[in-house]
Amino acid sequence: MSRIPFVEERNGESIVRVPLTRGLGLTPVQAVLVLVGIVLLFGLPFFSGLVGLSWERLFRGILFGIAAVGLNLLLRHTELVSFGHAAFFGSGAYGVAVLAAHYDVSEGLLLLLGAVLIGTLVAIIIGYFVAGYVDIYFALLTLAFNQVMFATVFRSGFFNYNDGLQVRIGGDRPSLFGLEWTTLGYNLVLYYTTIVLLLVMLLGMWKLINSPFGRALDAIGQDRTRARFIGIPVERYVWISFTISGLYGAFAGGVYALLRLHVQPEPTLYVFVSGEILFMAILGGFTTLVGPLIGGIVLVYLLEAARFWVTYYHALTGLVLLAIVFFMPKGIVGSLPSIGAALAHRRHDPGLVREDIRGIAAAMRRAVDRAITTVRIIVFGVN
Amino acid sequence: MSQRDAAVDREATAGDPLLEVSNLSAVVQGFEVTHGIDLEVREGEAVALVGRNGAGKTSTFRSIMGLTPVANGSVRFDGEELLDLRSELIPKRGIGYQPENRDLFTGMTVEENFRLPIWTSGRARGIDDEDALVEDIFDLFTELEGRRNAEVQNLSGGQGKMTAIGRALALQPDLLLLDEPLEGLAPVVVENLKSYLHEIIKRDISVLIAESNASHVPDIVDRMYVIERGEIVDSGDPEVLAEDEEIQMLMQGGGE
Numbered sequence: 193m194s195r196i197p198f199v200e201e202r203n204g205e206s207i208v209r210v211p212l213t214r215g216l217g218l219t220p221v222q223a224v225l226v227l228v229g230i231v232l233l234f235g236l237p238f239f240s241g242l243v244g245l246s247w248e249r250l251f252r253g254i255l256f257g258i259a260a261v262g263l264n265l266l267l268r269h270t271e272l273v274s275f276g277h278a279a280f281f282g283s284g285a286y287g288v289a290v291l292a293a294h295y296d297v298s299e300g301l302l303l304l305l306g307a308v309l310i311g312t313l314v315a316i317i318i319g320y321f322v323a324g325y326v327d328i329y330f331a332l333l334t335l336a337f338n339q340v341m342f343a344t345v346f347r348s349g350f351f352n353y354n355d356g357l358q359v360r361i362g363g364d365r366p367s368l369f370g371l372e373w374t375t376l377g378y379n380l381v382l383y384y385t386t387i388v389l390l391l392v393m394l395l396g397m398w399k400l401i402n403s404p405f406g407r408a409l410d411a412i413g414q415d416r417t418r419a420r421f422i423g424i425p426v427e428r429y430v431w432i433s434f435t436i437s438g439l440y441g442a443f444a445g446g447v448y449a450l451l452r453l454h455v456q457p458e459p460t461l462y463v464f465v466s467g468e469i470l471f472m473a474i475l476g477g478f479t480t481l482v483g484p485l486i487g488g489i490v491l492v493y494l495l496e497a498a499r500f501w502v503t504y505y506h507a508l509t510g511l512v513l514l515a516i517v518f519f520m521p522k523g524i525v526g527s528l529p530s531i532g533a534a535l536a537h538r539r540h541d542p543g544l545v546r547e548d549i550r551g552i553a554a555a556m557r558r559a560v561d562r563a564i565t566t567v568r569i570i571v572f573g574v575n
Numbered sequence: 576m577s578q579r580d581a582a583v584d585r586e587a588t589a590g591d592p593l594l595e596v597s598n599l600s601a602v603v604q605g606f607e608v609t610h611g612i613d614l615e616v617r618e619g620e621a622v623a624l625v626g627r628n629g630a631g632k633t634s635t636f637r638s639i640m641g642l643t644p645v646a647n648g649s650v651r652f653d654g655e656e657l658l659d660l661r662s663e664l665i666p667k668r669g670i671g672y673q674p675e676n677r678d679l680f681t682g683m684t685v686e687e688n689f690r691l692p693i694w695t696s697g698r699a700r701g702i703d704d705e706d707a708l709v710e711d712i713f714d715l716f717t718e719l720e721g722r723r724n725a726e727v728q729n730l731s732g733g734q735g736k737m738t739a740i741g742r743a744l745a746l747q748p749d750l751l752l753l754d755e756p757l758e759g760l761a762p763v764v765v766e767n768l769k770s771y772l773h774e775i776i777k778r779d780i781s782v783l784i785a786e787s788n789a790s791h792v793p794d795i796v797d798r799m800y801v802i803e804r805g806e807i808v809d810s811g812d813p814e815v816l817a818e819d820e821e822i823q824m825l826m827q828g829g830g831e
Binding site: 411414415420424 | 640641642661662663664665666667672674678680681682683687690691692694695696699742746
């Protein structure tokens with residue numbers, strides 16, 4: 193029954209499945225890509241020097257990517273645009289910070305568990321209020337909840353205002369698996385623990401979206417009335433998916449706090465963070481499961497790398513977004529199949545490349561002609 | 576009125592009332608679009624609701640399904656008041672609804688469109704063999720068998736209607752509401768679909784069919800209501816009503 197492929201849109205073509213991946217419903221190509229992805233994730237600390245960025249920074253990209261994977265459950269399936277997912281990322285981060293700073297919890301995994309519980313609780317509460325809304329109302333409500341949380345934390349002494357909280361227990365960083373680590377050891381253990389949990393979470397999400405529940409979410413996304421008259425309890429299902437979505441964000445935020453050891457409102461709770469998480473999902477390809485994760489890594493890489501190259505590096509995000517919307521509306525991962533097909537066509541028939549060039553040349557000629565005509569009319573008037 | 580009384584007398588033997596709509600006024604965007612609709616479907620009965628486009632057929636169906644607000648009136652199904660229920664519970668009580676525009680779940684296959692209601696409402700309907708039920712629907716609509724794994728947006732008009740009816744049947748309903756199942760189809764497809772409807776009616780499911788063409792339904796239904804401007808204006812034997820000149824005038828938009 194599970195039919196939705198790793199990468200969508202194959203127009204009813206029958207898909208060959210290798211026995212190994214049958215349970216997951218992957219094609220051989222997808223299975224290879226998944227393996228390559230897993231190897232890259234596990235190898236990241238060893239070859240990140242090649243891309244000119246420390247792996248801890250890319251780790252941060254992965255964390256925002258996880259939040260984007262969560263957001264994408266709403267975006268892709270129930271077709272709801274949340275502008276407030278930093279609320280869960282921030283809840284997770286502050287969950288860790290508060291438990292460490294105020295309650296002296298010193299074990300990192302306990303902190304993470306607490307953070308996930310707190311973030312999920314926040315998602316349950318917000319979800320209760322927003323599940324009945326759609327479109328712009330849903331977007332604005334999530335934004336409003338996010339903003340309320342930010343403003344509260346920003347103004348509250350309990351959260352130490354703008355300065356934020358240290359994730360330290362009497363000056364020490366938390367332990368992991370009950371052991372104290374050096375800085376590098378701590379980061380590596382945290383990284384690999386996160387990667388293992390990430391793979392479990394991706395598998396869980398994959399199973400979820402291919403389950404009857406996932407199909408029901410698709411149905412809700414298409415038309416709520418239509419979903420109701422076959423008996424789908426729309427609000428309750430949206431509420432559940434919103435909560436799951438928030439859980440992913442809370443997990444990501446919790447790990448972020450453990451990595452940074454210092455949680456401030458602006459990088460974790462501010463509504464711009466919500467926008468970035470949304471942007472990551474679109475950049476990576478919201479029609480796919482892993483697209484948002486890749487979008488998170490790519491965006492953080494672009495932001496961090498560009499900081500050294502250009503003064504107005506934030507403009508770069510805007511330019512990338514424009515390019516994506518105009519040329520790759522399905523995002524990086526979502527566009528892979530069509531790019532692959534186009535390349536295969538051209539390898540098959542080199543004449544197509546010549547046609548491409550001719551097409552581009554013709555388009556440029558037309559643009560120039562039009563510009564000349566416009567100038568002529570402005571300067572000389574009609575005729 | 577005497578004709579109507581006679582019809583009620585004749586049908587009194589058909590079984591207990593399953594659906595009783597009384598004095599129902601549906602509201603669309605603040606306007607009352609039906610005015611005190613009274614109709615009834617008995618167990619095992621096939622009934623048609625005939626009227627022109629805009630007469631209030633779809634609004635009546637939607638208010639039975641809890642999808643349109645109601646100003647007053649009552650909808651009792653199997654003795655239970657449906658207007659008090661949340662709309663998603665109504666299919667679980669046993670009403671399958673085929674909306675006028677096919678309203679299928681695009682991006683999913685025909686089979687998935689059949690399975691979705693079973694997944695979400697199957698337990699409430701006491702369905703324990705999901706596969707058998709799906710096969711049963713494909714056995715009925717033999718034409719769909721070959722399109723089982725086609726995504727529904729690639730279906731023809733007739734196949735789409737069949738899928739929408741099949742999806743309603745997947746609830747194993749006691750009552751089917753079919754909103755213009757024959758509308759917009761080529762004559763040969765209409766005949767084809769009518770034979771399927773006949774097949775469903777024979778299965779002991781109660782059926783309420785909305786139809787804008789009075790001549791389509793007499794050979795498949797037991798009883799007929801005529802709706803005009805949101806009111807039931809006549810009811811009775813479909814053969815008699817379909818021949819009635821006044822009704823024919825009404826259907827063509829000339830009557831008053």
